[in-house]
Amino acid sequence: MKTVAGIDLGTQSMKVVIYDYENHEIIEKASCPMDLISENDGTREQKTEWFDNGLTVCFGKLSAENKAKIEAIGVSGQQHGFVPLDKDGKALYNIKLWNDTSTVEECNIITEAAGGNAKVVEALGNLMLPGFTAPKILWLKRHKPEAWANLKYIMLPHDYLNYKLTGDYVMEYGDSSGTALFDSKNRVWSKKICDIIDPKLIDLLPKLIEPTAPAGKVSAEAAKAYGIPEGIPVSAGGGDNMMGAIGTGTVADGFLTMSMGTSGTLYGYSAKPIADPENGLSGFCASSDGWLPLLCTMNCTVATEFVRGLFGMKVEELDTVASKSVPGADGVVVLPFFNGERTPNLPNGRASITGLTAANTSRENICRAALESAVFAMRGGLEAFRKLGFEPKEIRLIGGGSKSPLWRQIAADVMNLPIRIPVLDEAAALGAAVQALWCLKNQNGKCDIAELCAEHIKLDESKGTTPNPENVAKYNEAYKEYCKLVDTVSPLYK
Numbered sequence: 001m002k003t004v005a006g007i008d009l010g011t012q013s014m015k016v017v018i019y020d021y022e023n024h025e026i027i028e029k030a031s032c033p034m035d036l037i038s039e040n041d042g043t044r045e046q047k048t049e050w051f052d053n054g055l056t057v058c059f060g061k062l063s064a065e066n067k068a069k070i071e072a073i074g075v076s077g078q079q080h081g082f083v084p085l086d087k088d089g090k091a092l093y094n095i096k097l098w099n100d101t102s103t104v105e106e107c108n109i110i111t112e113a114a115g116g117n118a119k120v121v122e123a124l125g126n127l128m129l130p131g132f133t134a135p136k137i138l139w140l141k142r143h144k145p146e147a148w149a150n151l152k153y154i155m156l157p158h159d160y161l162n163y164k165l166t167g168d169y170v171m172e173y174g175d176s177s178g179t180a181l182f183d184s185k186n187r188v189w190s191k192k193i194c195d196i197i198d199p200k201l202i203d204l205l206p207k208l209i210e211p212t213a214p215a216g217k218v219s220a221e222a223a224k225a226y227g228i229p230e231g232i233p234v235s236a237g238g239g240d241n242m243m244g245a246i247g248t249g250t251v252a253d254g255f256l257t258m259s260m261g262t263s264g265t266l267y268g269y270s271a272k273p274i275a276d277p278e279n280g281l282s283g284f285c286a287s288s289d290g291w292l293p294l295l296c297t298m299n300c301t302v303a304t305e306f307v308r309g310l311f312g313m314k315v316e317e318l319d320t321v322a323s324k325s326v327p328g329a330d331g332v333v334v335l336p337f338f339n340g341e342r343t344p345n346l347p348n349g350r351a352s353i354t355g356l357t358a359a360n361t362s363r364e365n366i367c368r369a370a371l372e373s374a375v376f377a378m379r380g381g382l383e384a385f386r387k388l389g390f391e392p393k394e395i396r397l398i399g400g401g402s403k404s405p406l407w408r409q410i411a412a413d414v415m416n417l418p419i420r421i422p423v424l425d426e427a428a429a430l431g432a433a434v435q436a437l438w439c440l441k442n443q444n445g446k447c448d449i450a451e452l453c454a455e456h457i458k459l460d461e462s463k464g465t466t467p468n469p470e471n472v473a474k475y476n477e478a479y480k481e482y483c484k485l486v487d488t489v490s491p492l493y494k
Contacts, residue, residue: 001023003020004071004433004436006428009075014031014032017426017433021437028066029429030060034054035050046094047094047095051164059228062227067229068229072436073218074434075158077239077240080131080156081133082156083157084147084154086153089153089163098298099263102139103135106139109138110138110180121275123190124181124193126275127277127278127345129342130342130347131298133178138197151204153169154206155169158239167219167221170206170236171206172208172237176208178282184285184291185273189205211289216234218234233443234436235440237432239284240428241284242284243432243435246453247424247431248422249453250269254392256385257397261400261401262302266295267284267293268293268385269291270290279387282294282295289449297377298341298342304318311363319405319406322370322371325364331355332353332366332368333354333369335489344486346490355369372414375411376483393418395417402421409465413472416467420460438452
């Protein structure tokens with residue numbers, strides 16, 4: 001038996017899987033929940049101690065026998081989070097996360113200094129949004145001057161885990177392109193944007209590495225702490241969406257991946273750098289080869305969880321109740337901006353339930369509207385992809401939402417595309433494991449990532465879902481109403 005390991009650091013939990021790459025199966029996995037600091041001003045933060053504990057707990061749950069056989073490790077992590085460390089590798093402040101929207105003022109400062117949105121897009125391929133890392137760095141400088149003065153290392157969550165495993169300070173192109181400090185087209189740090197924040201910033205940023213390159217090797221200290229082999233390679237790793245792309249085989253043209261987790265994302269592979277920031281498509285690099293244009297919303301299962309909690313229902317009850325409603329939820333619409341929103345860019349946004357009448361106010365309609373709202377947000381991204389020339393044949397669906405048959409059907413009907421589900425779940429952790437295998441194989445000669453994914457990423461034919469033409473027509477109308485409502489309320493949150 002030959003194995004590699006994948007680590008996935010999400011917002012709600014950390015997971016580790018051990019993947020037998022000879023028999024194409026996950027043989028063992030472990031997880032650890034993550035806490036979250038939330039404030040009404042949009043603050044969403046975590047602590048490095050929680051990440052440290054997650055590694056200890058997850059590896060501690062895995063058998064010594066299986067850990068001893070690991071040949072390489074890959075790390076996936078939530079994107080954009082800012083991990084500020086001093087010269088000794090100690091945290092100077094909490095980790096501001098991807099869904100932290102407290103940096104609107106910093107975004108405005110950077111954008112104005114750069115010469116406006118068009119100049120920012122010219123420099124980065126992206127707009128300056130609160131979710132990205134750059135405004136978080138300026139926030140630290142403005143609000144925590146002592147921490148800024150002692151800042152030595154700037155990391156993203158997956159880079160921090162790489163650092164804990166290897167002691168090396170590097171960053172690959174995929175996650176770098178979500179910092180709003182990186183010229184995604186030319187794959188270099190943007191001195192223009194860095195200098196706006198502070199002239200010393202560019203010298204603090206890590207060395208950039210190719211996605212095929214190892215981030216380092218497991219150190220003696222990490223081997224002892226986690227019971228894993230010393231000296232095995234740790235691959236470059238990447239953001240959770242970049243690893244999800246590998247874990248679903250989105251490393252070539254022809255289809256899109258949609259993730260329905262805490263956030264909602266829709267992304268596809270491109271052999272050339274493309275972006276449409278005004279319509280929500282960020283210009284990211286892939287953590288395989290090529291580029292990964294991506295749409296992200298901040299509220300996906302967030303909306304369904306809040307509605308489920310509102311009615312005191314168990315997880316399995318939500319589908320049952322929502323299935324008693326009809327496509328379009330009889331006119332009820334949920335605008336799911338519980339965390340503010342990134343697409344559309346409404347960091348101060350608020351959620352609402354609208355369209356209620358004396359005839360349609362019911363748990364059934366509200367529950368279905370919550371499910372539908374997440375997919376409506378994704379449809380805007382699909383339309384932006386098509387404007388760029390993408391003609392996807394199918395969508396590969398991952399995340400918690402992929403486990404719901406009703407949500408899969410809603411997704412197929414709203415997007416009017418077949419929905420396919422990978423056989424192995426934990427797409428980001430599996431993608432990290434496959435990237436680790438890619439890194440391992442590249443040490444002995446060039447290995448093609450598309451061929452590797454074709455071998456290791458299989459689809460579950462029993463869960464495939466096709467659009468219902470009658471429902472598609474109903475959702476076309478419901479989507480128009482959703483867009484009209486978003487346009488109407490958006491000025492309230494600017």
